[in-house]
Amino acid sequence: MLFPIQRAFIPVILLSSQVLQIEAVPHDGEDNSLLPAFTLVGQGNRDQGNCAGDDLELLKSAYEDACAMSRRAVEDLDFLVDQAKATAGKGPDKKSNKADYSNYRRILDTFIALFGTSPFDQQGNVDVGGPLFVPNDGSYHLKGFFETMVNEKCSGRDIDKRIFCTDNHWEFLKNDAQDPTDPSKTIQENLPQCQTYGGIWYSSVQPAGEQWLFAPPPSSPGKRPICDDRKLAVTHFSPGTITFCQLSLNPNVVLDTIKGFEGSIKPTNTRYGMTDKALDKMRLGDLIKKKDLTSIEFLRDSLSLTFLHEMLHLLTDKPDQDAVDEDGNPIMDRDGKPELTYGWTRCRNLATHDTQLSWGNPDNVALFALAMYFRQWDWSRGYPQPVKKAD
Numbered sequence: 001m002l003f004p005i006q007r008a009f010i011p012v013i014l015l016s017s018q019v020l021q022i023e024a025v026p027h028d029g030e031d032n033s034l035l036p037a038f039t040l041v042g043q044g045n046r047d048q049g050n051c052a053g054d055d056l057e058l059l060k061s062a063y064e065d066a067c068a069m070s071r072r073a074v075e076d077l078d079f080l081v082d083q084a085k086a087t088a089g090k091g092p093d094k095k096s097n098k099a100d101y102s103n104y105r106r107i108l109d110t111f112i113a114l115f116g117t118s119p120f121d122q123q124g125n126v127d128v129g130g131p132l133f134v135p136n137d138g139s140y141h142l143k144g145f146f147e148t149m150v151n152e153k154c155s156g157r158d159i160d161k162r163i164f165c166t167d168n169h170w171e172f173l174k175n176d177a178q179d180p181t182d183p184s185k186t187i188q189e190n191l192p193q194c195q196t197y198g199g200i201w202y203s204s205v206q207p208a209g210e211q212w213l214f215a216p217p218p219s220s221p222g223k224r225p226i227c228d229d230r231k232l233a234v235t236h237f238s239p240g241t242i243t244f245c246q247l248s249l250n251p252n253v254v255l256d257t258i259k260g261f262e263g264s265i266k267p268t269n270t271r272y273g274m275t276d277k278a279l280d281k282m283r284l285g286d287l288i289k290k291k292d293l294t295s296i297e298f299l300r301d302s303l304s305l306t307f308l309h310e311m312l313h314l315l316t317d318k319p320d321q322d323a324v325d326e327d328g329n330p331i332m333d334r335d336g337k338p339e340l341t342y343g344w345t346r347c348r349n350l351a352t353h354d355t356q357l358s359w360g361n362p363d364n365v366a367l368f369a370l371a372m373y374f375r376q377w378d379w380s381r382g383y384p385q386p387v388k389k390a391d
């Protein structure tokens with residue numbers, strides 16, 4: 001990847017307007033049955049924001065992967081919790097229970113890598129206030145997110161959540177333009193707050209109440225308000241939409257699905273091959289180059305991971321956290337704005353320096369599920385190594 005790609009999150013920028021009813025949703029049993037948690041616009045193609053044809057097929061596969069990753073995360077976390085409880089936090093016995101020991105280490109080591117701490121107290125019970133159980137955080141502590149995916153979003157129907165393919169359906173209407181929802185008036189007469197940007201973005205395919213988007217005018221002709229050439233997808237939690245950008249729907253840029261990749265993943269032959277100390281000093285990128293291994297970053301650049309990442313935004317309202325470097329200092333972009341925590345290295349840095357923030361950071365959570373999906377390897381260093389054997 002020549003440029004860092006992003007999965008973005010925008011808390012609330014949609015304005016409400018109760019003017020015109022638009023019939024724009026398909027009904028149960030129509031062709032999005034593999035995306036049960038979502039309603040499609042249901043008309044046209046990308047130009048109308050609708051996910052149809054190849055776009056829809058890609059999204060169905062990616063959503064299946066997101067569900068499969070979530071299922072394995074639930075299974076593995078259940079295993080971890082049960083084993084910790086049964087052994088008073090010591091974990092399965094190395095000698096008498098080799099397979100469970102290896103599995104336990106694989107899960108726990110990756111968990112600690114991504115969330116900075118063990119989820120258990122000294123007695124092996126789930127730590128209240130730890131990453132698996134955060135009081136007052138609703139059901140959306142880490143495990144709760146995956147359980148919600150599995151038990152509700154991968155089977156039930158949520159008519160208030162929608163996906164869009166590209167943001168091509170938005171058009172910028174200037175202040176003196178006619179209001180399409182009330183043609184006797186101009187935009188500025190009906191929406192005086194639009195003075196700031198000299199107009200407002202409008203979509204005719206959004207349901208009533210969600211047709212306006214308050215954002216700056218296009219910087220050049222043809223530019224749209226949500227996607228740009230670095231964004232994969234953007235979630236708006238109010239009212240609950242994911243917009244997949246051109247970039248994420250292009251299999252030449254991201255993997256469409258992670259299914260079937262087991263066979264081509266290149267792991268280390270031995271568990272380390274270098275001393276732990278030397279490994280700790282190496283950056284993941286340098287190590288991958290040196291060793292010709294599959295980085296978890298390779299699989300992260302997939303529509304599957306993108307979908308799971310956006311689901312975390314959508315269901316928990318949690319934003320991407322600001323990125324920190326290895327010493328815990330903020331990472332800024334060229335314009336002096338904070339960079340966000342995307343990718344293995346930054347997720348590790350966040351887990352080390354701002355541990356609690358890592359527990360709800362979408363890429364930390366999604367990378368954990370990705371690692372659990374490819375469970376024949378231990379991914380706790382960001383690349384696949386054989387699971388730790390009882391010695």
Ligand SMILES: [Zn+2]
Nearest residue numbers: 007008009320
């Ligand atoms: Zn994000």
